[in-house]
Amino acid sequence: MKIVITNDDGYDQPGLAALVQALTPLGEITVVAPAAPQSNVGHRVTMRDPIRVEQPNSRMYVVHATPADCTRLALKAFVPDANWVVAGINPGANLGSDVYQSGTVAAAREASILGVRAVAISQYIAPQWTIPWPAVQRLAAHLLPIILTQPLAIGQFWNINLPSPLDTKIMPTHRFCSLDKHPHHYRYSEENGTYHYHGIIHDRPRSAGSDVDVCFGGMISVTRLEI
Numbered sequence: 001m002k003i004v005i006t007n008d009d010g011y012d013q014p015g016l017a018a019l020v021q022a023l024t025p026l027g028e029i030t031v032v033a034p035a036a037p038q039s040n041v042g043h044r045v046t047m048r049d050p051i052r053v054e055q056p057n058s059r060m061y062v063v064h065a066t067p068a069d070c071t072r073l074a075l076k077a078f079v080p081d082a083n084w085v086v087a088g089i090n091p092g093a094n095l096g097s098d099v100y101q102s103g104t105v106a107a108a109r110e111a112s113i114l115g116v117r118a119v120a121i122s123q124y125i126a127p128q129w130t131i132p133w134p135a136v137q138r139l140a141a142h143l144l145p146i147i148l149t150q151p152l153a154i155g156q157f158w159n160i161n162l163p164s165p166l167d168t169k170i171m172p173t174h175r176f177c178s179l180d181k182h183p184h185h186y187r188y189s190e191e192n193g194t195y196h197y198h199g200i201i202h203d204r205p206r207s208a209g210s211d212v213d214v215c216f217g218g219m220i221s222v223t224r225l226e227i
Contacts, residue, residue: 001027004074004085004111008038008067008103011060014133015089015123022140023086026148030082031060032074034067034103039092041066043106067107075114084148085111088121089140091131093161093201095124095212096180099225108157112227118157119147124215126164127202135168139220142171147222159223161215174220180210 003023007016011033020029035054045068052064053073061078063070071085087107094102104120111118121144123136139162147158159179163172186199206212211221 001084002079002082003027003029004071004079004082005029005031006033006067006070006074006085006087006107007090008034008041008087008107009090010034010037011062013091014131015091015136018133018137019086019089019121019140022137022144025141026145027083029059030074030079032063032070032078033061034070035062035064038066038103039090040101041103041106042101043068043109045069045072045110067103068110071107071110071114071118075111075116082116085116085118086121086144087119088160089136089162090120090122091125092122093124093215094120094122094159095161095215095221096182096204096206096210097184099159099179105159105225108159109225109227112155112157115154117148117152119144119160120158121160121162123162124164129165132166132168135166136162139166139171143174143220146174152224155227156224157227159211159225161211161221163215163218163220172218172220174222175214176222176224177209177211177214178207179223179225180206180212182206182212
């Protein structure tokens with residue numbers, strides 16, 4: 001099995017390294033990741049400008065563009081016979097309406113648009129909690145082989161969010177659930193002609209049984225999304 005791994009935080013980030021380690025036993029890994037952080041760029045793609053790509057080794061491409069561009073280049077130029085594209089592991093949740101601004105989710109969505117199965121995986125960060133990447137890696141290594149065997153129709157892809165904090169001794173359960181549709185509660189304050197965002201993700205509203213509710217409740221949320 002050929003797996004492309006990408007993210008929206010950059011090729012040198014711990015979440016991507018953890019994902020590589022988790023997926024290496026499952027197949028042939030190729031990393032195609034942004035050269036610099038691209039969080040919250042959504043599904044932006046580059047069409048009119050050339051894209052610079054560096055190749056530190058035979059299994060890594062460093063792309064000076066967006067996560068969706070990484071997926072496009074991977075599937076159209078570098079690994080056209082890839083079986084899966086897996087994006088992550090993002091430090092921070094991508095739940096509910098987050099999926100529309102997330103570069104991580106966009107990378108998986110672009111794969112689905114191109115007819116390739118895909119997963120986006122993110123780690124929720126609770127207040128005053130630091131991500132224990134080795135524990136996250138073990139959880140991903142346990143979970144992803146299960147998810148990769150689940151059926152996906154054309155145009156569908158997976159969005160996974162890991163709960164926080166993680167108990168390093170107990171493997172949390174996962175639940176298939178729907179995308180929460182509540183709007184965020186946030187505001188802007190103005191100061192000398194500039195506007196500042198104020199919002200607390202941990203206080204966001206949620207529907208019972210939705211991805212936000214499942215993840216914030218301590219379980220792994222697994223949501224089947226469609227393009």
